[in-house]
Amino acid sequence: MKNVIKIAAAGALALSASATAAYANATAQPGETAGLAMGAPLPEGVYFVNTLDWGVTDTRGGDTRSGVNIPVIAWSTPWHPLGANFQLLGALPMIHNDGPGAAFDDAGLYNPFLAAKVAFDLGNGFGVSYLSGVYFNAGDKNIRVHATTWRQDFAISYTADGWNLTANLIWGIKDNDVRDGFNLDLTATKTFGKWEIGAIGFGSTQYDVSRRDRRLNGGKVEGFAVGPLVGYNFGPVIAQAALTTSIYSKNSDDDTRGWVRLIVPLWTPETPMTPLVTKY
Template sequence: MMKNWLAAGAVALTVGMTSTIAQAQTTTIPGEQVGLAVGAPLPEGIYAINTFTYRRADAPSSAINPNTGLNAGALDTAVNIPVLVWSTPFVPFGGRVELLVAPPTVFAFTRNGAGRGNKDISINVGTFVGGIWAFDLGNNFGVSLLGGAYLNDLNGDRGSLVSVNGPTATPVLPQLSSNTYRMGVAASYTGDGWNITGNLTANIYDSPGRFGGRVGAVLGPQYLSDSLNFDLTATKKFGNFEIGPIAYGTYNFDIGQFSAAAGNRGRFAVGGLIGYDFKVFTVQAYVARDVVTSATYTTAFGRTRDNYSTDGWLRLIVPLYSPAPVAAAVPTPLVRKY
């Protein structure tokens, strides 16, 4: 059962979005699929999954991003990802077709002290629609292919705010100025209680993008960098408990001065995961800390420092429906007359 739920969560978390307001530019959140058997086919049924992540950077409230000149601190970010997954009965060429839909939401929470403006915000991310084609290769190995899109052009709350001091609009999430086209490939080994999984996810944009509204430089063009995320898992199950190390990162291809990812090539974080199988649902929690980052900030003394981040995650996986197993035929007794 745990293996099935791991696969369910893997499908659901293909819909995450970035938790970095100020710096990272990928739409798919790095680390959204760690701890999950992303390559394993999901048994037929319907599943509900919710994942929440909270991120805090090291930069203090007075810090400045040297690449943009904007404030780089006093801001925590979070993402909530509710998902509905239908693992269909269709298995063309031996691969299970799995369809999913989800409307992620991103939050920002200021850490400004007394005497400074404070404002918490939430932004609805473009609804993700997509599918996975997952294959069981035998001997507890599986692979999957993913395709889909975040429909940012159809959503409101697309990451641009109007200033209270004038008509200027500010793109809080510039990547939402374009639909995001997502492709992925994953491989998993799930034998003997292990979950050893590697996953690559690409985000492709219509660059430059533009927000709807008044004409202005801040509404567009927005130059967006294609990006690549990688999630790694090596956990082991002991009874109902699960534990093990995880790691994840992101790589931005365009970090030029006009890019939304200007000066930020990416990050890599490592951490640990614990989980528990309650039979009717599964809970996982994990924490990770950057060990490499290209994000920086300038201190009040003019020194440039690496802006490391710490992420906390909580995941709930609930199977809603599975078809009743087909009853085995009762053999008809053979009667002989002598």
């Protein structure tokens, strides 16, 4: 169980939203998988992950405050096609945006997401994974992206000796003429007993620029942010907290953001579910 909890985040994907204009117009929020060992196989079981982030973006006319809450269910199945760990994931992200003054203040459901993922154990602590999923064109009309987005993740992780060294490249393709782009989430942490200490970084760029993008932003929107991460294993629940700030931005706004994540194993073969009602 201790090993299961250590890498529970491998498949418990934090699926969220482009809640801030600080980064490229990606449907997936830059940084949403930072801190997770996305390339590592996930032990069989059902996991719940909740990621909450809140930040302030230095937008024109004043600060824009945005919060995102992402409840995720990840099922690491007993099936192993071609020797891979097969996972199914789903999320219903929620967003609250508060613009300068009373110009914009909205909260609601973001695009729901469903995905499938395969992860391969390469040995010696290395793992790679591929995820394919869809953000559906549904949710609050003032919050969601008005398009269906196909998302693909390509991740590699090293998780031996208490390390989590992970790079996850996210590629989004929308079904309309609004361009999506690439996100890159990076993790470098080390576990010391029950503590996890390290850093995360994330950035994004548009892979194509429409006339609308040039008119509104002047060209490709790009950004990159870094910051420290600390985690603690309460057994069985793992908590993580991070603080990130922009170190590079192009045609975008600087952003400072705090992150809190809880990782909860709901069921594994070693820990059978307790019945809700017990007959005596």
